[in-house]
Amino acid sequence: MDNPYLPFQVRIDDIIVESEDNNLKTFKFVFLNKEDEVKFNYSAGQFAELSIPGKGEIPIGIASSPVEKGFLKFTINKAGVVTTHLHNMKVGDIMGIRGPMGNWFPWSTFEGKNILIVGGGFAFTTLRSSIIYLLDPANRSKFGNIDVVYGARTPGMLLYKDELVEWEKRDDINVHITVDNSDDPDWKYNVGFVPPITEEKAPQGGSDSYAIVCGPPIMIKFTQPVLEKLGYDHDHIYLSLENRMKCGIGMCGRCGIGKELVCKDGPVFTLTEINKTPREY
Amino acid sequence: MKVIKIDKKDWAKGIKALHKAYGLIGPVKEKEYFTFQVLSGGTIPDLEFRNTRLSPKAVVFPQSEDMFEYSLDDSREDHHLLKEVEKDYSPRVVFGIRPCDAKALELVKMNFDTDEYKDPYWLNLYEATTFVGMACDSPCSTCFCTTAGTGPYHEEGLDVLMADNGDSYLAKLLTDKGEKLATSAGWADSAGKSDVLAAKKTAAEAKIVSTVSTEALSGKDALELYNADFWEDVSFACINCGTCTYVCPTCWCFDIQDEVHGKSGKRMRTWDSCMFPIFTVHTTGHNPRATKLQRVRQRFMHKLKYFVDKYDKGIMCVGCGRCVRQCPVNIDIRRVCETMNSFGSDNTCAVQSS
Ligand SMILES: Cc1cc2nc3c(=O)[nH]c(=O)nc-3n(C[C@H](O)[C@H](O)[C@H](O)COP(=O)(O)OP(=O)(O)OC[C@H]3O[C@@H](n4cnc5c(N)ncnc54)[C@H](O)[C@@H]3O)c2cc1C
Ligand code: SF4
Ligand code: SF4
Ligand code: FES
Numbered sequence: 090m091d092n093p094y095l096p097f098q099v100r101i102d103d104i105i106v107e108s109e110d111n112n113l114k115t116f117k118f119v120f121l122n123k124e125d126e127v128k129f130n131y132s133a134g135q136f137a138e139l140s141i142p143g144k145g146e147i148p149i150g151i152a153s154s155p156v157e158k159g160f161l162k163f164t165i166n167k168a169g170v171v172t173t174h175l176h177n178m179k180v181g182d183i184m185g186i187r188g189p190m191g192n193w194f195p196w197s198t199f200e201g202k203n204i205l206i207v208g209g210g211f212a213f214t215t216l217r218s219s220i221i222y223l224l225d226p227a228n229r230s231k232f233g234n235i236d237v238v239y240g241a242r243t244p245g246m247l248l249y250k251d252e253l254v255e256w257e258k259r260d261d262i263n264v265h266i267t268v269d270n271s272d273d274p275d276w277k278y279n280v281g282f283v284p285p286i287t288e289e290k291a292p293q294g295g296s297d298s299y300a301i302v303c304g305p306p307i308m309i310k311f312t313q314p315v316l317e318k319l320g321y322d323h324d325h326i327y328l329s330l331e332n333r334m335k336c337g338i339g340m341c342g343r344c345g346i347g348k349e350l351v352c353k354d355g356p357v358f359t360l361t362e363i364n365k366t367p368r369e370y
Numbered sequence: 371m372k373v374i375k376i377d378k379k380d381w382a383k384g385i386k387a388l389h390k391a392y393g394l395i396g397p398v399k400e401k402e403y404f405t406f407q408v409l410s411g412g413t414i415p416d417l418e419f420r421n422t423r424l425s426p427k428a429v430v431f432p433q434s435e436d437m438f439e440y441s442l443d444d445s446r447e448d449h450h451l452l453k454e455v456e457k458d459y460s461p462r463v464v465f466g467i468r469p470c471d472a473k474a475l476e477l478v479k480m481n482f483d484t485d486e487y488k489d490p491y492w493l494n495l496y497e498a499t500t501f502v503g504m505a506c507d508s509p510c511s512t513c514f515c516t517t518a519g520t521g522p523y524h525e526e527g528l529d530v531l532m533a534d535n536g537d538s539y540l541a542k543l544l545t546d547k548g549e550k551l552a553t554s555a556g557w558a559d560s561a562g563k564s565d566v567l568a569a570k571k572t573a574a575e576a577k578i579v580s581t582v583s584t585e586a587l588s589g590k591d592a593l594e595l596y597n598a599d600f601w602e603d604v605s606f607a608c609i610n611c612g613t614c615t616y617v618c619p620t621c622w623c624f625d626i627q628d629e630v631h632g633k634s635g636k637r638m639r640t641w642d643s644c645m646f647p648i649f650t651v652h653t654t655g656h657n658p659r660a661t662k663l664q665r666v667r668q669r670f671m672h673k674l675k676y677f678v679d680k681y682d683k684g685i686m687c688v689g690c691g692r693c694v695r696q697c698p699v700n701i702d703i704r705r706v707c708e709t710m711n712s713f714g715s716d717n718t719c720a721v722q723s724s
Contacts, residue, residue: 090488090490090493090494091488091490092454092490093487093488093489093490094437094438094490094626094637095438095452095454096452098451140452142440142442142450142451142452142628142635142637143440143442143450143628143630143635144628145626145627145628146626168653168654169653172653182450183449183450183451184450185452306656331652332650332652332658333649333650333651333652333653335624335625335626336624336626338486338487339481339484339486339487340481340482340487340489340622340624341623341624341625341626341639341642342481342622342623342624342642342644342672343623343625343642343649343650345668345672345676346658347592347596347671347676348592348676348677348679348680353486365592365593367592367593367596367671369650369658369659369664369668370658
């Protein structure tokens, strides 16, 4: 019997400080055993449990993309025991990763359709994974228009800045970057919260369009009516939820919202599905 | 199915033989209460007990169990690598498990044995165990098994069902595992063609007078139940002690923790409870079930509605009555179940309905 609690062994290969406050770092991992990479076969939208012996395990969305080979990337906000410990670890350190876990954005359903991606704060991680996947030459032609609205508190808090600049220049994706406020006099993008910028910039919804939303609860709350106004049906709006987790595989009973388990039946749900739950997240 | 007769005079001899082939677990009296424990060599299981305060779930789901061990000593080649803890999965038999508790393990198995993932700790212990049930001829006043999908002579989840019959035990061998156990013990006397068991079953069932109604639960709207006013009354007195979840044979929630002593560490799991606020609190401080009402509601909604909807196998409660007897403030799942089952009809007050 395979033990689903046993992590793959990985080594930290690179650490990138993402934000001006140093609280967000991207960790790049490589598998100690090459064949584990094949077993860790994931789709954009899934998460994994990062496992630090002596400290514990934390569920983190996978920020690298299935089309990027040879490594995994996670962007981690320094918050409590395990994340703080991870922030103090060094390139070369050994730890574990269990996964991939949960469901993902339904890429086959999205084929031939327009996709609107709305993200706020550091929840942008799996959205980065998704965008890289969509823009891959082997995939781009399968999908319609792609629009991205991404916001952070300040310019210095935006993740993946180099990639954002690159996407900005492309004509096969419309990127609308925004910040709550800017101290940068040369800031040439939007200023304002994600919901109003979405209302202003995002295309109309309809039967040929889907929206993916990831962000803090407050952003999700105010983005929902905007999307409704734009004509996105509840079953065309996909959200990725978070709850406190332990096992990540539907066993420990911790992450339930009604009869759904966020770790196994989610984390990705349509708004229609979420509306049927008690929304205990 | 074969029914054998075990003369009580031969009981000890058979048990001695079994001690060679199996690890034995059974009810042991500690001060005034019985608990399920490993029986050291030669100990004869005492079947003269009523129900145990703790369910025997720990037989397959220990309250605390090591999962992995590791070294944090950087000078070692294998530092920071998790290693499986060596486990003993040799054959074992549990004597005296009640039919309700055996059925509870069947319900819990649906959680640990899924298409996508198998929990090796739970399943390995479960597979290694032969379950010898003891039918229940003198139920407690709080037992309501017959309307909770099981009963005093219920066979689901058992390998052998034993019943007391005066000078002897009758033992119905229900599975190959059960047959094998009887062979190892040298118990082979056929009970002949007798309807004693059937008659005892009918008599025992008639003694269970406490009931719940569950037939309307699956038809209710989950969100309407969730938003019902009666949760205020139901949860009012609860002190969130968690007793109900710890004593319950069908509660399976657990926590995973790392424990370090010097340079060596263990990852282990322990029972946890949805009654504790910390169970769901996010690192941000946000807690989706921050209030007592939310947590009490979660326990009952999980057992009596979410589980019903998810598996279509009835309620996640076998009517053992442990939570009813041991709740310090007398919160009674039977009343809550009635309230939920009749919700939307005229009587919805948890405190007054009976
Ligand atoms: C699907 C999903 C995706 C996520 N993606 C990301 C992401 O991409 N980036 C990101 O930064 N965050 C992400 N998060 C959030 C992230 O999981 C949490 O911030 C993280 O678990 C915090 O861990 P910590 O150890 O730092 O915090 P702590 O609050 O210190 O606790 C975390 C762990 O410590 C232990 N612990 C601490 N206190 C207690 C206690 N009192 N009792 C019992 N156990 C305790 C537990 O094992 C607990 O799981 C995601 C969460 C989910 C569910
Ligand atoms: S035993 Fe009673 S008081 Fe204790 S948590 Fe359960 S319902 Fe509440
Ligand atoms: S909920 Fe109460 S009565 Fe039902 S199985 Fe659990 S402890 Fe027994
Ligand atoms: S994290 Fe254990 S069930 Fe979801």
